[in-house]
Amino acid sequence: MNIILVEPEIPANTGNISRTCAVTGSALHLVRPLGFSTEDKYLKRAGLDYWHLLEIHYYDNFFEIVKRYPGRSFYLVTTKAPRCYTSKQYEKDSFLVFGKETRGLSPEILSTFPENQVRIPMREEARSLNLSNSVAIVLYEALRQQGFPGLER
Numbered sequence: 001m002n003i004i005l006v007e008p009e010i011p012a013n014t015g016n017i018s019r020t021c022a023v024t025g026s027a028l029h030l031v032r033p034l035g036f037s038t039e040d041k042y043l044k045r046a047g048l049d050y051w052h053l054l055e056i057h058y059y060d061n062f063f064e065i066v067k068r069y070p071g072r073s074f075y076l077v078t079t080k081a082p083r084c085y086t087s088k089q090y091e092k093d094s095f096l097v098f099g100k101e102t103r104g105l106s107p108e109i110l111s112t113f114p115e116n117q118v119r120i121p122m123r124e125e126a127r128s129l130n131l132s133n134s135v136a137i138v139l140y141e142a143l144r145q146q147g148f149p150g151l152e153r
Helices: 011-024 041-047 062-068 131-145
Strands: 002-006 027-033 057-061 074-077 093-097 117-119
Touching: 002 011, 002 062, 002 131, 011 027, 011 131, 027 062, 057 062, 074 131, 093 131
Parallel strands: 002 027, 002 093, 027 057, 074 093, 074 117
Antiparallel strands: none
16 A cells, blocks of 8 residues: 655654554555654654664655556545545555545545545544644555465454
8 A cells, every 4th residue: 555645744643654654564655844853853763673674755746646656546535525534445456545635635636536535434523633633543454455465364
């Protein structure tokens, strides 16, 4: 699987997501600008000693990734989506796309894949879940659907 973080802002979130990607064998794709340095001590601490297991890529914009991986499935995780994340069948090597912590994904990105927008159910009065928790929830559902390939069960 592939995780895309578009303009992440909080180093500890990205560090936690890096660790989740490392332990699941998922690639992490970071879209600049980042709200922190990749040398940030909080980023490194959250990832602990798993950095050697992480496949990480950097891009200047989201559309570079779409262009680089034609024919792949992209699922946009947003509180604005009409469908629950469990309603989709995730293919091997799909891209799960998450926006910045303060604003989510831009309208420009959301308009790219309107049929593949999904959300995590939550109370109406709650704004959103923590980004690293959201990534883990959706990623593990996608991996569950595929029988957790390459992971110990």
